[in-house]
Every structure is written in structure tokens, then in C-alpha cells.
Amino acid sequence: MTDLQAMGERAVSAKYALQKVSAQERDTTLREAAKLLSSQAPKILDANEEDIRAAQESGMHPGMIDRLRLTKERIEAMAEGLCQIAELPHCVGEIMERFERPNGLVIEKKRVPLGVIGIIYESRPNVTADAFGLCFKTGNAVILKGGSDALRSNIAIVEILRSALEQTGMPADALQLIESTDRAAAAALMKMNGYVDVLIPRGGAGLIRSVVENSTVPVIETGTGNCHVYVDKDADLDMAVRIVVNAKTQRIGVCNACESLVIHRDIEAAFLPRLAEALSPSRVELRGDQAVREILPDCTPASEEDYGTEYLDYILSLKTVDSVEEAIAHINKYNTKHSDCIVTQNKETGEKFLGEVDAACVYVNASTRFTDGFEFGFGAEIGISTQKLHARGPMGLRELTSYKYVIHGNGQIRG
């Protein structure tokens, strides 16, 4: 048996042990974990300092080093996050449906944990506590595989979280970290059918593609967002400017930021100069088609590739269309099924767009930046699903659960 298989066995044991733990006990553990994170912050900071030093020596980009860096405040935020999760209502155990059959069988559809969740993620070590908190709240065991850059930080955090599990009488193996930095370990995790029920990758497009392509365990694909705003001929142009500026610039490196603008030809001349002016303080590079460039001569020409690109940068592609139908077709061709928006005062056009654009979240007259578990009021978020199976859009606690049918009979047999 490999180390990873042994880890899988322990996770499965922990999964069964967690079935006997009450919701209240899980919340107690989360609060204890928060306390320990705070009180043992120096230990985490020491480990993180080593990660940072190694990253600097290897010449890591300063932006990446910032993502890797923990501070006393960031650790406090991690602890605070666990307390917030403890406050959220529980969903596991709820009876989602109940029906009685003519033969007397009573069938209940009961919400249960997914079981063992594998999470593969990149640099930011705060994901470690966050992912554990959400999975544990919903009664799942979790196996984490973090980025090798953050390994020492992750080991320190996991050690503390596991001691919180032990101190509160929980199975410590409800949380396990793969410490091998070998890529083969991640590859093996993706094949752990029978041990791992679901894999959730969190990170850049490359990581997610690799998990989708190599995993035989069911995956929830998260993240990549080539989000569009379509400014219709019947748009309130002031509102359109506000929405595009917000969706593009409020935070650029996130999956719900706007990457591409689609504009109805009729309002282009009136709209584009105002938009260009509003975007200029953020120095957003515009890449447009012929029609756009006739109005904005400084605009870079857009290639087909631009329309398919998630920039995560101060760049915006622009596409001119003659109708909402053309806008919908363009968006359905290039979007990543994440979040797309129409700005229009025309109710009918809005409904058409909402109905026909294929995305997890479709908006009329609001920024795509709202695609977020907290903004949706879920109180938590493990990621944003861009697939259609199981969960779509922001995933909170319920999306970390499955169900089972519980059937009470009194001797029924099938005729």
C-alpha cells in the first residue's frame, strides 16, 4: 500500500467517524481551531518566513510572494473565518423531500456529506484553513494538496488544526495534508476512486485543466472566468459606464472580473468615448474591432484570440454587434460559462439575454463582480463552479453535500 492509499484509508475511517459527530460538536471544534490559530500564530509565521525566504531565493515574482505571505492580521482573518463558519446554519441531516408510495414505503431524501473531499490548490496558505472549515462544517473529511511554495506554512497550519480536532475528541484524520511536493502525488490523488468522492481544484487555469484532464475521481471544475458585459442599444449609458468600470477594474485578478465588452453598434459612438475616459485613470488597454477603432483611434486591434482570453489584467477586449442575438451568439461562443451581463432598459431584450446566454450567472444591469458566495448570501464560498454537473456558480456549504434515500418499509417485496 502506498503512503497515499494509507492516507485514503485514514480519510475513509474519519469519514465514517464523522457520521457520529453532532453539528454542535463540529462547531465547537471550529471555534477551538480558531483559538489555536491565534494563539499559535508565531509558529505559523516562522514557517511562513521560511517559505518566503525560499521563494525570494528562487526569484519568485513579488506579486506571488505577497500572496504567499502571512501576517499576524492575515492569520487573525483565517481564525475569524473559522468562527464565521461555526456561526452558519447547518444543512447536513436535513430532509430535502419525503414521499410515501402506494405500497406503503416511506422514502426520505436526506442531505449527507459528500464524504472525502480532495482539494488541490496553489500558493495562498489561507485556503488551507478556509477549505478545512467548510469541509468540516459539512461533515466531510478532507485531503489537501497545496502548492509546494507554501508547504512549510501549510504544514504548520494543518498541525494546529489537527491538534484542535484531537483536543475536541474528533478524528484528526478528518484533515490530512499531502506533504510530498512530487507532482506524482497530485496525479495519484486524482486517481483515488474508492477513497476520494470529489476533487475540487482551486487555482489558475493550468491547474484546473490538469485536474479535469487527469482525474478519474469526479471533479468540480472551478474558476476560469471570461466574463462579458453587453451594452445594449437601449442601455442607460451612465449605468453602463459604472458597471463596466466596476466589473473591469474593481479587482482585476479575479474570475468574476469583466474581460470582454460587447457593444450594440447604435450606441457605440455615444458610449465608447465616455467609457474610455472613465477607464483611463486605471490605464486599461482596450483591444477592439474595426468599428471600435474608428471611434477610439488609440485602441489596439483585437484578434480572435483576444475574445477567448481571460486576461486577469488591465486589458479589455471590445466587440461590436448589430443585435442582441449577435451579442448572445458571440458570448456563447467565447464565454467560460461563468458570468455575463446585459445592460439594457428594455425588459424584453433583457429577458432574452438572461434566457439564452449559457452561464452560471446571468445579470441584467449589475456588475459581474457579484458572482461570489458571500455576495449571494451563502456566508461562505469554496469556489465558483463553471460546470453544469452537481453545482453551478458560487458554491457554499450545501454544495459540499450529497444526499441519500432513506427508506422505511414493513416487509415490502417487489412483485
Add this chain to the structure above:
Amino acid sequence: MTDLQAMGERAVSAKYALQKVSAQERDTTLREAAKLLSSQAPKILDANEEDIRAAQESGMHPGMIDRLRLTKERIEAMAEGLCQIAELPHCVGEIMERFERPNGLVIEKKRVPLGVIGIIYESRPNVTADAFGLCFKTGNAVILKGGSDALRSNIAIVEILRSALEQTGMPADALQLIESTDRAAAAALMKMNGYVDVLIPRGGAGLIRSVVENSTVPVIETGTGNCHVYVDKDADLDMAVRIVVNAKTQRIGVCNACESLVIHRDIEAAFLPRLAEALSPSRVELRGDQAVREILPDCTPASEEDYGTEYLDYILSLKTVDSVEEAIAHINKYNTKHSDCIVTQNKETGEKFLGEVDAACVYVNASTRFTDGFEFGFGAEIGISTQKLHARGPMGLRELTSYKYVIHGNGQIRG
């Protein structure tokens, strides 16, 4: 572009075209398809005759040939099945949840089709009409890959169903059949991310394993059922005999049949001789552990492998345990997360079993044979899921849908 990619493009176009089709129109098409299947039955029978002849020439097992064979009655049943699907209530378009955020955003969670569903299946050509009916009812486009043995039959059926689509003004590409018998075609279908939203394999364990191992498209794993009945020390033994006989012998080749019996040591001497007698007319081979063989000397010894085997045959493995805890641990180790049952009059023991056995369907005092979309009252069934992602247990129409978040704003931006 390969033929299969072109097929994928056409399926995606059909998916979008289907968004504009009403539920009523889809039902009309299903009824028209049923009519055409009946009136053009001779065409299907001719094609089927060729398939049968080829199968006989290649020496196919008579049982398999029977599964492949269509008759006028079986075609009538296919047509009747489509009419029944047309009668079922619709779920697509339903608003599953609606909430308003403090900032005024109104968020609706709306049920939508999955999009493009790929179905890979084996010999039985009636699956062709059935799978089309369920997918089309829920607004999905479907790409079918049937067994090569049934290719001529499938081509004839699909041709008729596509003509029903055309005659009722629907996109014919809502149904496409991969006619290549090359295994590479099935392999390519499993990699059609971006075209196919979900793959559902229907068939034997080998087919399902191959799809799970090779697909990069999200899969719903169906079918394999190593189902257990546990006869507790507090069981009503008459009821236990009836349930085991039904679950084992009522139909042996199905995934919800009982393959393994777990017995509490305390009632073994009283129970086993009665069970053996009740099973003897069906000539069920019993394979048991030492304790079982002391009571039933003719019983074959059971190996570890027996406990993990889905026989789909007149064979039953038997395991002795000393407690419900041991029964649960044994079942969780060997089951395929499909259906497991406890027979007991002890309410507490029953609830423990229902809570702790990890399976899609857990029963107290009823045959595992009830795990079925029709028996559950879903009015249809596309398969039985043994994974935890998306759908678990019998899958009806709702399990062929996803959702999208539809958000109405009036200019909200994120602060």
C-alpha cells in the same frame, strides 16, 4: 475538424435552438416520434433482423441475442414509453429558489437543461428511444454511442426519431448517433469538453469503468450494485426470508438485486435452514463463511473476493457478524454505494444502520429491488447513480437538469 467535432458543433447549435422551444412543443414531438416508431416498425424490424443475423453468425450467446432482438411488441413498448414521457410534468424553467439581497439584487435559481448529454450504452436497442425521450423532454441535445451489435437497429430508430424532430419543426441535431463502430470514436466522445456537458454510461461494469477512467467530460457513474441485506438479531425471520428471496431471485441480472447476505450470529441457526429451503427452488448457490457452513454443510466456502463480487447470477455470499456495527463496517467495505437493507424490528438498530451505511439507498425492512425510478414514482429513469456528485440513486427527469442564477439589478456595482 473531425466528424465528431462537427457532430459536437451541431449538438451545441441544437442545444441553443432548444432553448426557444416550449415544453408543449417538446411533448408534441415525443408523441409524433411514438407514432412514427409504430408506423415504421417494419423498417426497424428489418434492420434488427440484420443485426440478429450478424450476431448469430459471430456466435453471440443466446441470452445476449435475446437482449438485442426487437419484436413488434417491443417497438410498441418503445413508442408507449415516449408517450408516457410526454405525459410527465415538466421541471425545466422552474424557479427553484428566489432571494433578494440587501443591495436590491434579486437572485433566482432557475432549472435549466444540462445542455448536451452523451450516452454510451450496450446492446439493447430500446435504450435508444428511451434515452432520447428523457433527454429531449428536459430540453437537452443528445449524442448516442450504442453497441456495434445493435448498430443497424439504432440507425433505423434514430432516423425515425430525427424525422419526427424535423416534422415538428425541431432541430434534428437534438439527436445524433455515432455510427462509427471504432472504439476510438467512443474514446473521442469522452474527451469532448466544450461540446458535451455530461456523459452517462449505461451498461456493464467494464463499460462504466472505461468511461470513468478515460473521460475528461464530467461523468455520472451508474449501475454496479453489490447490494446487501443484513438480517439483524431482532429481525422478523419470516419477513427476512421473504425479503432475501425477493431481492436475490425476483430478477437476477439487475443492479438492485441482492448479492450478499450478512447475518447476526444469534439468529443464524434459526434463520439459515429456512432461507436455504426458500431459495432451493431457484437453485441459488450459497457461499458462506465458517459459521454459515457449520449450519449449512452443503454451502460453498466464501472467499474475500466473493464479498466484493456483483454476481448477477443465482449465487449469494453469506457473512456472519456479531453486531450491527460489524455488519455496517463489512457493508461499507464491500458495497458499491448502491442499495443496502437491514431487516430488524429494533427501531434503534434500524436507524443506526440507515445513518451509517454509505449507499445511495438504505432500507429498513424492504427489498433492495425498489431502487428504481418508477418504483420511486419518478415516472422515468435514465439510470441509477452510484456516485455522490450531482445525483445519487435513481435518476429521473430532474437529474437531467442543472440550474443557472438569473440576477436582476438596477445598476448595482460592488464596493
